[in-house]
Amino acid sequence: MVIDKPGYEHLIQFLAENLSLFEQAGTTRADNKSVGELLEECIAEQIIHLCTQHTELEMNHRSIIIREVDGIVYDFQEVLSSVLENPVTEEQAEIISEVALLIKNLFDNAVADLFD
Template sequence: MVIDKTGYEHLIQFLAENLSLFEQPGDPAANHKTVGEFLEERIAEQIIQLCTQHSELEMNHRSIIIREVDGIMYDFQEVLASVLEQPVTLEQAELINETALLIKNLFDNAIADLFD
């Protein structure tokens, strides 16, 4: 649905281009979450919102989305493995929020194509 599209490749490239943000020390965000926890929560929130907004999705479509999100999380955890347990900084939280929105956007576009 999205993992095999160029948009996903661009998303991974975007994350790779911003890896230095995860290598720099910074002020921890007030939420006391790790990078891994924050990433999982933000992506989960966006996917829940996606499924809520697209009530026309059938169960098989939702299953595909969940499998792809699992793959996306795996890819991101591989890229960010060395920092997953570190406290998320404000700058990292902003990047993760933006990334989660981009993931939702990829799925929104794929769903639109699916029903066109």
């Protein structure tokens, strides 16, 4: 659906290009979430939003999306493996939020293609 598309490759490159941001110290967020926790939370929120927006999705489509999201989270955890347990900084949270929105955008486009 999306993991085999060029947009996903660009997203991984974007994250890799910003990896240095995850290796720098910064102001940690008040909620003390780790990089890994916030990554999973932000992606989950966007996928829930995606599924509620697209009521025309059938159960098999939702299952495909969930499987792909699991793969995406795994890929991102691999890229960020050395910093997953670190407390997330404000700057890192912004990148994570942006990445989650971009993931949703990839799925929005894929869903639109399904019903064209």
